[in-house]
Amino acid sequence: MPSTARTFPLRALISNTRSSRASTSSFTWDDVVRVSQPDHVPHDSSDLSGFFEKIEVCNRGSERQSEFIRFIIEDQIVGYIHNGFVDRLRTFKDVFVFPRSNSDGGRFQSYVTLHEILKTPEDRTRVVGEVIKCLGEEELIPGIRNELYPVVSSFGSPVYFSLERAAAPFFGIKAYGVHMNGFVEKDGEKFLWIGKRSEVKPTFPGMLDHLVAGGLPYGISCGENVMKECEEEAGIPQSISHKAVPIGAVSYADIEGYRYKRDVLFCYDLKLPDSFLPNNQDGEVESFKLIPVKNVANIIRRTHFFKPNCSLVIIDFLFRHGYISPECFGYLDLLQSLRSGDCS
Amino acid sequence: MPSTARTFPLRALISNTRSSRASTSSFTWDDVVRVSQPDHVPHDSSDLSGFFEKIEVCNRGSERQSEFIRFIIEDQIVGYIHNGFVDRLRTFKDVFVFPRSNSDGGRFQSYVTLHEILKTPEDRTRVVGEVIKCLGEEELIPGIRNELYPVVSSFGSPVYFSLERAAAPFFGIKAYGVHMNGFVEKDGEKFLWIGKRSEVKPTFPGMLDHLVAGGLPYGISCGENVMKECEEEAGIPQSISHKAVPIGAVSYADIEGYRYKRDVLFCYDLKLPDSFLPNNQDGEVESFKLIPVKNVANIIRRTHFFKPNCSLVIIDFLFRHGYISPECFGYLDLLQSLRSGDCS
Numbered sequence: 001m002p003s004t005a006r007t008f009p010l011r012a013l014i015s016n017t018r019s020s021r022a023s024t025s026s027f028t029w030d031d032v033v034r035v036s037q038p039d040h041v042p043h044d045s046s047d048l049s050g051f052f053e054k055i056e057v058c059n060r061g062s063e064r065q066s067e068f069i070r071f072i073i074e075d076q077i078v079g080y081i082h083n084g085f086v087d088r089l090r091t092f093k094d095v096f097v098f099p100r101s102n103s104d105g106g107r108f109q110s111y112v113t114l115h116e117i118l119k120t121p122e123d124r125t126r127v128v129g130e131v132i133k134c135l136g137e138e139e140l141i142p143g144i145r146n147e148l149y150p151v152v153s154s155f156g157s158p159v160y161f162s163l164e165r166a167a168a169p170f171f172g173i174k175a176y177g178v179h180m181n182g183f184v185e186k187d188g189e190k191f192l193w194i195g196k197r198s199e200v201k202p203t204f205p206g207m208l209d210h211l212v213a214g215g216l217p218y219g220i221s222c223g224e225n226v227m228k229e230c231e232e233e234a235g236i237p238q239s240i241s242h243k244a245v246p247i248g249a250v251s252y253a254d255i256e257g258y259r260y261k262r263d264v265l266f267c268y269d270l271k272l273p274d275s276f277l278p279n280n281q282d283g284e285v286e287s288f289k290l291i292p293v294k295n296v297a298n299i300i301r302r303t304h305f306f307k308p309n310c311s312l313v314i315i316d317f318l319f320r321h322g323y324i325s326p327e328c329f330g331y332l333d334l335l336q337s338l339r340s341g342d343c344s
Numbered sequence: 345m346p347s348t349a350r351t352f353p354l355r356a357l358i359s360n361t362r363s364s365r366a367s368t369s370s371f372t373w374d375d376v377v378r379v380s381q382p383d384h385v386p387h388d389s390s391d392l393s394g395f396f397e398k399i400e401v402c403n404r405g406s407e408r409q410s411e412f413i414r415f416i417i418e419d420q421i422v423g424y425i426h427n428g429f430v431d432r433l434r435t436f437k438d439v440f441v442f443p444r445s446n447s448d449g450g451r452f453q454s455y456v457t458l459h460e461i462l463k464t465p466e467d468r469t470r471v472v473g474e475v476i477k478c479l480g481e482e483e484l485i486p487g488i489r490n491e492l493y494p495v496v497s498s499f500g501s502p503v504y505f506s507l508e509r510a511a512a513p514f515f516g517i518k519a520y521g522v523h524m525n526g527f528v529e530k531d532g533e534k535f536l537w538i539g540k541r542s543e544v545k546p547t548f549p550g551m552l553d554h555l556v557a558g559g560l561p562y563g564i565s566c567g568e569n570v571m572k573e574c575e576e577e578a579g580i581p582q583s584i585s586h587k588a589v590p591i592g593a594v595s596y597a598d599i600e601g602y603r604y605k606r607d608v609l610f611c612y613d614l615k616l617p618d619s620f621l622p623n624n625q626d627g628e629v630e631s632f633k634l635i636p637v638k639n640v641a642n643i644i645r646r647t648h649f650f651k652p653n654c655s656l657v658i659i660d661f662l663f664r665h666g667y668i669s670p671e672c673f674g675y676l677d678l679l680q681s682l683r684s685g686d687c688s
Contacts (some may be wrong), residue, residue: 064441067470156673201509222670266670322589326566326610329500332688335592344676 001224012302027207027305028197029289035302036295048330050301054311055337057304061255066262070111071158071171076153081112082170082258087142087272092131114161124161131227132164143202149175150218154344155264162218172260174342175215178226179313180210180268182234182278183293183316190321192314193278195233195285197307204307207269208299211270211288212236212280213310222246222266236270237277250312251341262341267313269320297323312338357413371649373540373633379646380639392674394645398655400680401648405599415515419502420497424516425456427601432484434476448588458505467666469506476508485511487546493519494562498688499608506562516604518686519559522570523657524612526555526578526622527637534637537622539577539629541651545570552643552650555614555622555632556659557578564612566590566610578632579623580614588614591664593686594656606685611657613664638665641667656682 034040046052059339069086071079081089089096098110108135118124123207125148136144141164148162168175182193193211214229216222223246230241247269254261278288291299297318302309317340318324324331378384388394413430415444416424425433433456442454460470469492480488486509492506495517512519526537537555541548558573560566565579567590574585591613598605622632641662644655660682662668666676 155670155676214411246669247666249670249676264676266487269666320591322591322613325590328594332499332593332608336683336687339680343680 001186005230018113023285029287030206032194032289032291032299033295035305035319036291036298038298040292040298041302044301046325046328047301048324048328048334051214051311051315051324051334052298052330054304054306054308054315054336055252055325055340057308058252058254059337059340060313062253064255068172068255071112071173074115074153076157076160078151078160078171078173079262080260081170082260085140085258086112088135089131093182094137095127095131100128111218114150121161123161125163128161128163130168136164136166147215148218149173149215159218165215165217169259169261172262174262174264174344176215176222177215177265178222178229178268179210179265180212180226180230180270181313181317182236182270182272183317184272184274184290186274192291192293192296192317193234193272194291194296195278195287195288198284198286201284205278206286208306208310209285210310210313212268213313226268230270232282233280233285235281236276240272240276241265241270244268249278249343250316251343252309253310253341263309264343265309265313267316269317293321293323294319356674357498373631376538376552376633376635376643376649377639379649380642382546382638382642384642388491388645390669390672391645392672392678393499393676395655396658396666396674398401398644398648398650398652398679399678399684401652402596402598402656403681403684406597410601411518412599415517416455417495420501420504421496422504422515422517423606424604425514426604429484429514429602430456431677432479433475439475465503465505469507472505472507476511480508480510483611491559492562493517493559498606499660503562509559509561510679513603513605516606518606518608518688520566521559521607521609522557522566522573522612523554523609523654524556524570524614525657525661526580526614526616528616528618528620528634529660530618530621532688535634536637536640536661537578537616537631537634538640539622539624542628542630546630548651550630552654553629554654556612557609557654557657560610570612574614576626577624577629579625580616580620581652582611584620585614586614588612592660594640594682595687596653597685607653608685609653609657611660635664637665637667 025249042119068080068082070077071081090098095115097113097115098112099113116123118127132141135141142164146166149165149168150159151163152159152190156178163171163173184191195209195211197207197209199206212226212229212233214225226244227238227241227323230236230244245268247267249266251264296314299305300314306314315334319335347358347682377586389445401521407521411622412424412426414421433440440460441459444454458468476485479485487510489509491509493509494503495505495507496503499520505518507515528535539553539555541551543550547567556570556573556577559570560569570588571582571585574588589612591611593608593610595608640658644658659678663679
């Protein structure tokens with residue numbers, strides 16, 4: 001290995017993490033520890049540009065919003081679908097219809113809605129599911145997970161139907177998730193438990209991750225989901241996980257190809273006992289490491305080692321725990337950018 | 345006192361706190377303690393409507409934005425001035441000028457700017473100061489405080505000049521402040537130190553307040569200001585106050601008459617020792633009381649006892665410390681409403 005690669009794993013620093021399919025971001029815990037050291041790069045602790053860059057990675061393509069048309073159900077916008085993908089949906093005439101909009105006199109804009117015969121959530125879920133299966137077989141929607149997400153206009157409002165998780169960004173529906181920062185406090189210093197994703201995971205293999213995170217499927221509350229994921233991902237018993245504290249939410253909107261990812265992540269903090277050691281149960285995490293929060297901030301700021309959306313949740317943690325100060329130029333802009341997507 | 349008034353101090357519940365000059369909101373600590381009890385009103389702990397109402401109190405008059413015109417300096421919007429107030433400024437021809445805007449072809453909208461002979465911040469501060477003094481004597485701008493606020497387009501960007509604090513809302517400039525939640529943790533339960541403002545304070549007399557809060561004058565950083573206010577308002581020595589943690593910001597935009605208040609509050613948490621007793625130094629606080637956070641939430645939700653902008657900072661505290669759960673209907677809307685104003 002040439003010496004430049006040893007001092008800084010450049011491949012992972014460049015934009016190969018921009019696609020969830022990228023698998024070239026190979027780095028080791030040794031690399032992580034080295035770049036996290038305060039003196040690895042001098043004098044950057046008040047420079048927020050590395051954080052802003054990570055926000056941008058989660059919010060690409062805003063200039064391409066006009067390529068998407070609204071997906072409306074019962075007069076509510078529930079998503080946005082790319083023109084190119086809409087063309088593919090036109091063949092399913094009994095499922096999707098494309099009325100002209102009245103809002104601009106019906107001149108240009110159209111929108112997508114479901115056929116009026118699909119009146120109940122159950123009917124919609126079943127029939128749209130058949131379309132997704134069909135498009136999945138054509139590999140137009142890759143990575144079918146057989147996990148259903150609720151389709152809503154805002155969190156807690158009526159569920160119009162449920163949609164396969166892998167299809168959510170193709171319909172631009174909002175997807176909700178939970179992310180938990182597991183931390184330990186020793187002698188007044190805070191540490192975060194960081195996971196390294198399995199190299200065989202289909203998405204973001206080998207990258208750094210939260211101790212616990214997961215999508216919010218249909219029919220389970222945020223709090224219940226955190227406890228379930230605590231058990232599966234880190235072996236945290238309910239006697240500890242019930243102390244996880246909901247502390248807010250972050251959001252982002254990311255356009256890539258036909259995909260419009262509109263995610264809202266409910267954030268949790270869990271203070272863990274010093275003696276606790278996480279233990280992955282589902283094979284999705286290779287290993288865990290406890291890292292001082294200050295050093296985690298350096299990893300976020302200096303590398304692309306983290307799965308991109310984890311950066312937002314960790315930057316939110318850095319704000320709430322006082323690791324970013326109002327004296328840093330760009331403080332308020334960075335704070336606001338944590339909810340760049342429709343957070344509703 | 346009739347029995348209804350004993351069970352609930354109605355006067356303070358109605359909108360008499362909407363004006364900072366109101367002095368009719370008389371209540372005692374006994375009233376505060378009574379309404380704060382969990383069982384004072386049954387089953388409202390997951391109902392966020394009382395919180396939404398307090399957000400609205402800080403964000404009145406948005407439908408009247410069109411009555412204000414932009415105040416522009418060096419091509420940057422720094423404020424908004426009411427048409428009626430603009431008419432009064434027209435008499436100061438050597439200070440204010442009113443060009444037509446080019447953005448809509450110069451048809452309707454104009455804006456206010458400073459005369460081109462006022463090139464330096466010092467000149468602008470001096471000359472605008474003379475206008476303010478004049479308007480103050482006419483009682484068009486009441487409550488002159490002889491305290492200067494920086495005029496900026498966003499926090500940390502160049503200061504175009506400095507403006508008397510009492511005049512800030514008449515020019516619609518953004519005003520920055522610091523608010524600190526001082527809390528204590530005993531046996532796993534958190535308590536907030538709450539102040540009751542002096543009855544002789546010109547603004548919000550007798551109302552509840554944070555342990556420490558203050559505007560951010562020209563030339564002092566947020567962190568320094570928190571320590572200064574800690575000393576003055578609560579007698580907190582620097583050996584403790586340097587541990588105050590910056591945790592984010594809230595904002596609001598409030599239109600009342602000619603005033604357009606655009607405030608951004610930097611929020612701090614300070615965990616205090618159990619044994620600490622606050623001691624006001626500047627005569628602005630009548631007394632302090634340590635109240636369980638859950639009960640403080642009830643005071644916010646059920647009454648208008650708090651100085652309105654304190655509600656935002658305390659609701660932010662409730663979010664960050666897990667007192668509001670994603671399972672409550674309206675969680676994300678309430679979270680977002682904490683930054684209803686331009687938070688930059």
